[in-house]
Every structure is written in structure tokens, then in C-alpha cells.
Amino acid sequence: MGEETGHRVCGRTLSEADLAAIRVEIALADPPNRAEIARRVCRRLDWRNAKGEAKLMSARVGLLRLHRSGLIELPEPTTRNNNGLPLKHGPKRWPQERAFSGSVGALSGLRLSPVAEKARSRLWNGLIDRYHYLGYSPLPGAQLRYLIESEQGLLGALGFGAAAWKVAARDRWIGWERETRERHLGRVLNNARFLVLPWIRVRNLASRVLALAARQVGEDFAERYGERPVLLETFVETPRFRGTCYRAANWQYLGCTQGRGKCDVAHRAALARKDIYVYPLSADFRRALGVEG
Structure with a gap:
């Protein structure tokens, strides 16, 4: 796996011993379904967020990736999901298209409303x-979603998810070595996603x-996940x-x-290039990300 060691899934590196422990939990799960396996694996590997809560969604996604890689064998799903199918869960009634133009100062009550x-x-x-x-795809990892609203109506949507695993320019700018990045990427x-309605x-x-x-976002993320982010990033196509x-x-x-892209093992540029932007949320963000000096 190049410079990485172990099997990296959902922000966690799993050793061969971890995989063996997961196989034991699969065998012991009662009832033998994927939800129970994820709960057992979170307990066994102490897979928790900063608030001490089991990271069940990350565990389920990670287990599925291991299963698809042939490293473990999960039981068949007990319910069918919509992965890979067209999105079917839009709102029951779409909001009215209320055109609005002018300057931002003409808006009253501009706010970001958390999606709960x-x-x-x-x-x-x-x-x-x-x-x-x-288009739509689930945001990775710990996330925040907002509707952009004002007294004039719905204006758009905004979403934050887990940071990109490796970005050369970003990692050099922060001063990250691989191990430091792994510990502090969260x-x-x-x-x-950033959408202003057309x-x-x-x-x-x-x-x-x-x-x-x-x-x-810093306060909202800390309240939800028990840890305060110190840096925002985005990629502009x-x-x-x-x-x-x-x-x-x-x-x-x-x-x-x-x-x-993360799957380009042949080093052949095939995806659109994207500009990288960052925004520090604290003056000492580098120290918070494990970089001294």
C-alpha cells in the first residue's frame, strides 16, 4: 500500500491483529447481522469519537470496504439499501422557486440552519x-450540513465532511509528516458541497x-462530535x-x-485538476494539528 502501513479505512489503520479480532466478532455476533457486528467491533477496537460515542457509521462503512476487498466476510445484508440506485428521497414537496436578486445587504435574517x-x-x-x-452522494465521515436561509426564503445548501486523506500541497503547507497527519486529520x-440555488x-x-x-462550524462540530476543528479546506474544479x-x-x-484521485496507482492524471483553498479557524492551528514551532 505504498507508504501506508496496515489497512486504512475511514480514518483508521487496522493491523492484521485488528482484522483477526474483527473476524472473531463476526463469528460471535448474535444476532449475526451487520449492525450488531459494527457494535461489537466498536467495543473491541475502542472505535469512538472524542465524546466517547461508538463510531458506528464509520465502522459499518469500513467493514463493508474490508468485505469488498476480501479481507473479511460479512453476512448478507438483512435489508436492501439504495446504494448505487438513483436518489429517491427528495422532499415530499419542493420549495417554491422564489427568485431574489440584489445585494447581500438586502437580505434579512441570513443564517445557516443545521440539518437535523x-x-x-x-x-x-x-x-x-x-x-x-x-450531484448527491453521502458526505464522508463526521459531517455538518446546513440549509442557507433568510427571511426571503431558502437560498441554498452547504455541507462539510471528512478531510481528504492526502493532499501534497496542503500537507507541506501545514508541515505534516505521515504519522502526524494520521493522528490529527480529524x-x-x-x-x-456549496450550492446557491439557480x-x-x-x-x-x-x-x-x-x-x-x-x-x-467550529462550535457546531464540537457540540456534535466533542472535538473542535481548526482548519477548513475545499477543492475548486x-x-x-x-x-x-x-x-x-x-x-x-x-x-x-x-x-x-485516490485510486490512481498507475500515476496517470485522469481526473479534473482542482485548486486547493484552506481557512484556519484558530491562530495556533498548526500546533493543534501536531506541528511544533
Whole structure:
């Protein structure tokens, strides 16, 4: 696996001893289903977040990846999910397309509303699936999702998920070596989705939303997961976008990706290159990310 050791899944490196322990828990699970196996594995490997809660979703995703790699054998799923099928869970009723134009100062009550209830989750998923150029896919790892709202109505959607595993320009800028990155990557959040609805034409709205997010996500993430992020990152596909709103919101440009993707073992650039932007949430973010001096 190149420079990595063990089997890396969902932010955790599993040794051969860990895999052996997982196989034991699979054999002992009662009832013998994937949910119970994930609970047992979290207990056995102490797979928890900063609040001490079992990371069941990460465990289930990681176990499925190990199963598909042939490293473990999971029982057949007891229920069918919609993975790989077209998105079916948009909102029961789509919001009215209320066109609004002008300057951001003309908006009243601009806010980022956290997505918590099921109905709002369906709305967020549906908006991203219908209007975002990347479409909907579940955000990786620990995440925060917001609806962008004002007194004038719904304006868009914003989502943060787990940081990219390796980014050469970002890691050099932080000063990360591999082991330090592995220990502290969870304190970096990736702005994976940003959508302003196509009928909203408000000057400077995007940069204002990013400024709101910079003030809000640290507290929201700490309340939900028990750990405060110290750095935000995002990747802007070029030449489709220019990153203007990130620059206007004082995000720092670090360079561009190599366009290879995490599965490019042949080192052949095949994906779109993306500009890399970061935004520190604290002055001592490098120290919080394990870099001294």
C-alpha cells in the first residue's frame, strides 16, 4: 500500500491483529447481522469519537470496504439499501422557486440552519442531487450540513465532511509528516458541497455564507462530535469555477491537485485538476494539528 502501513479505512489503520479480532466478532455476533457486528467491533477496537460515542457509521462503512476487498466476510445484508440506485428521497414537496436578486445587504435574517430533522435531511439531499453539478452522494465521515436561509426564503445548501486523506500541497503547507497527519486529520473539515440555488442572484452572498460558516462550524462540530476543528479546506474544479467567493472570504490558495484521485496507482492524471483553498479557524492551528514551532 505504498507508504501506508496496515489497512486504512475511514480514518483508521487496522493491523492484521485488528482484522483477526474483527473476524472473531463476526463469528460471535448474535444476532449475526451487520449492525450488531459494527457494535461489537466498536467495543473491541475502542472505535469512538472524542465524546466517547461508538463510531458506528464509520465502522459499518469500513467493514463493508474490508468485505469488498476480501479481507473479511460479512453476512448478507438483512435489508436492501439504495446504494448505487438513483436518489429517491427528495422532499415530499419542493420549495417554491422564489427568485431574489440584489445585494447581500438586502437580505434579512441570513443564517445557516443545521440539518437535523429527517425532513430537512431529505430536502438537503434532494437540493444537492437536483441542482449541484456533482450531484448527491453521502458526505464522508463526521459531517455538518446546513440549509442557507433568510427571511426571503431558502437560498441554498452547504455541507462539510471528512478531510481528504492526502493532499501534497496542503500537507507541506501545514508541515505534516505521515504519522502526524494520521493522528490529527480529524481536526480538518472539507467543504464538500456549496450550492446557491439557480434562481438566487445576490451579489456577495457566497462569500458572506462562507464567513458565517467560519464562525459557526467550529462550535457546531464540537457540540456534535466533542472535538473542535481548526482548519477548513475545499477543492475548486477548474476551469469550471474560479474560486472567487473563497478568495473574497479570505481563504488561502495553496496550489492545485495532481488530478490523479485516490485510486490512481498507475500515476496517470485522469481526473479534473482542482485548486486547493484552506481557512484556519484558530491562530495556533498548526500546533493543534501536531506541528511544533
